[in-house]
Structure formats: C-alpha cells, structure tokens
Amino acid sequence: MRYAMAVDTKKCVGCSDCVVACQTENNVPIGYCRDWVVEVMDGTYPQLEIELRSERCNHCGNAPCVRCCPTGASHIVEGGIVLVTPNKCIGCGACIASCPYDARFPHPKGYVDKCTFCIHRVKQGMKPACVAVCPTKCMYFGDLDDPNSDVSVILKKRKSKTLIPEAGTQPQLYFLI
C-alpha cells in the first residue's frame, strides 16, 4: 500500500478551503497550519503563467525527517504515511531543519506537528479533510498500488510533477500540470 495525493494545478483556484478544513478537522492551533497554498507567477507581462499549488507534507518515500529523528518519534506507518508520536518527540527540531519542504512546525505544546494525510479519516474509508472539502475537486487521494484508486487513475491520465525530487526524498505529493 502506498498512499499518495495529486493536486490539479489547472483546477485549483487558490481559495484556501483545504487549509481551513485541515485546521478545523485536526484542531491545528491558531496561527499554524499543516497545509498551505502557493501561487507561482512565471513570465513577463502580458505573457504570464500562474500555477497554484496546495502543498503539505510529501510523505516522502525516503524521508529525511524520519532518518534524522533521534528518538524514533518520526516514523512511517503502513501506506507510507509519515507520522510523529507526541510522547516520543523531544522537540529538538532536527526534523524541521531536515525537511526541504518546510512542512513541519513546533506545536505550542512542544512536540513537532505536521500533515497526517488525515490517517484517522482514511482508516474509516473517508478522504482527507482537504480533499473532501475542495470546491473545485482538484485533489485526488488514494493508494498507488491500487490501479483503480482516484490518484492512480488521474496520474495515468495526466502529466504530473513532484517538488524537488532531486533532493532525494521520493515525494508522494503529485502536481498535475
């Protein structure tokens, strides 16, 4: 099993509903967030190109945060989801420094927090909160090992990219381009 997410950069309008849905669903402390929206503008006026990306933890296949964690608090569970066990985390910040996507942050309670792919919802057969709430339905989630999952189907159909794969992280967050 290999969970992954695909975000359609052509359909995303940058409304940030995914951000708010995540904050609500996961009780993210005020001022923090586990996902965010990036707008990249390329070109010279009037030939401008905009790319909108809803970004979060890439649940990397080769996760530097898991590698550098001194206590094993950062770990990978079935399906390749990277999680943090709060009671094992000492809050040293090594994983935060090690993430090229800056996807982690220190929770005010001391431990490090991040996107969980809404594992609690996924286990019950639901989609992650950000995916479920998207008004343009630009996000796809599922198991890459299952050829019929939403994410497998769309990745077969469309061209996609990942963010800085050259960092050697094997990111599992795909952007349809």
Add this chain to the structure above:
Amino acid sequence: MNEELIISGRENLMVDPQLHIWHWPIPLYLFLGGLAAGVLFFAALYYLLGKEEQYRTAVRRVPFIAPVALVIGLAALFYDLNHKAFFWQLYTTIRIQSPMSWGAWTLLVITTVSVIWCALHIREFFPDWDWKYGWLKDIEAFFNKHKKPLAWVMLIFAIITGVYTGILLSAFNARPLWNTSVLGPLFLASGLSAGAASIVLASKNREERLLFTRIDLIILGTELFLIVHMFMGFLASTQVQIEAAGLFLGGEYTMIFWIFVVVLGIIIPAVLDLMELRGKHIPALIPGVLVLLGSFMFRFIFVFAGQVSRWLY
C-alpha cells in the same frame, strides 16, 4: 520573472520565510562540545605518548575545562528542546541514521569519562584532597590502575565528539550550506585548535607552550585549507549549493564570516603563532583568545546561515 507567493497558510510562527528553528543554544553547545573534544584529545594523546610529566598542563590541568564546558553545553541543549519532559526518550533507543541519536550517547560517554579523568587529577588543584568514602577511593584506585584504556576511550570519543558536531549539521540535505561532508573534519579541526589554544593560554611551561603553538599553527593551516576546499566544493556543485556559498561570497554573511572567522580567528593567530615560533615574544593571550573567538563565531555563523540556505522550487 519568477515570483512565488504564499497566498494562504504557512503563517507558522517563526517559520517562514525560512525555518529558523535553532537559536543560540545550539551553536553555543557546538562550540563547547568542540572545545571539550579538543582539550580531552590532547590530554589523552600526550598521556598515551608517555609525556604526562613533560606536558602536565595539557594532561592534568586543562582537561578540567571539559566537564564544565560539556555540562553547560548539555544545559543549553536541554534548554533548546521544545518538549523537555520527554528528553529521556533520547536514551531509550540508538538510531544509527540519526547523528543526533548517537551524538547523545557519545555525549553521555565523553562527559562521564571527562569527569573520571578530572577526578583522577584533582590533586593537581587540591593537593590534600580526600574522597572521604571508601567506595569513591575504590573507584579512583580502579581507574588509576586502568588509566591507559580510559585514555584510549577518551581519545576515541573525543574525536567522535569533535566530528559529530559537524556531522550533525551535514546530515541535513534540506539546508544546502550544511550539506557538505567537509563539515565533519572542519568542526573537528576547529575544536582541536580551540583545545590547543586553551592549553597555550593555561600553560606556564615554555616548552609546552611552544609545542602547542606549533600544533595550533598546523591545525589553523588545515582549517584554512578545509574552508577553501569547502567553497570549491560548493561552487562546483548544484545551484542550491552555489547559492548557499553565495551567503559568504557577497551575501549577507560575507563580512562577519571573513572578518571574524577567517581573518581574526585563523590568519592573524596563525601569523602570531609563526612569529612566536620564530623567536619573537608574543603575549600568549592574543592568539589564544582570537582562536577561541574564531571557533565560537564559526559555529554561530554556520548554524544561522545554514538555516537561511534552502532548496529552490
């Protein structure tokens, strides 16, 4: 034109635009750890070479810096943790891939060994010292009998501690400035030069001072070579590392790095060391303090600048 905007979220406090997660306690600890490693390395080395009497200060007196430095460094590390109540989780596991994990264990060993080493030489400072309890005397007798293996352990763990302070940073590929394997030997060299400088500062024996001035000069030369080597590596590497090196080659850390670390911390003390060895009398205080200051600034600048460097996407 390429412009990137974060239009929502990522308003993580103290997080954006770069993740500056490590503040002053980390470089302070890296400096004190390196200093302790340098001091203990020379103590063990000259004891094992059978020169304990000849270089008394290095073998018996200066090592007293180490436990103090290590305890202050450990306190700084503890202060820096965000989830302090769970610090003991470090000692429930050994994770080979995490430099911080085996570094924590190394610190446990080196701190203990340095305390034992100092206990064996406590009569240097308090000639009438009495351990009072029989079992403490037994421990002292035990380690006095096995001082050679103890010195070997100290020598090896001093090297590991010195290298580890650099590897800790170089393991992070997300911060391109840190992501160079030169950092391990460079931090070791910086720690050893701080150790040698402390011995020169503390010693009253001219022969010993000259020996460690010579050692200091060699290490400073090595450090300079490693720094040049590091920049050559960066500039021949990918765009992210070229930009990381740019922080020191025209970027915001240029002045502070070249003035405090290279000129004041390496070149001037090296020239003064050379003059001393050529027979000119230089007050030991000047090169000694400069080397310590340079070593200290090096850790600070590197930890802070590293967190500014990032991947581009």
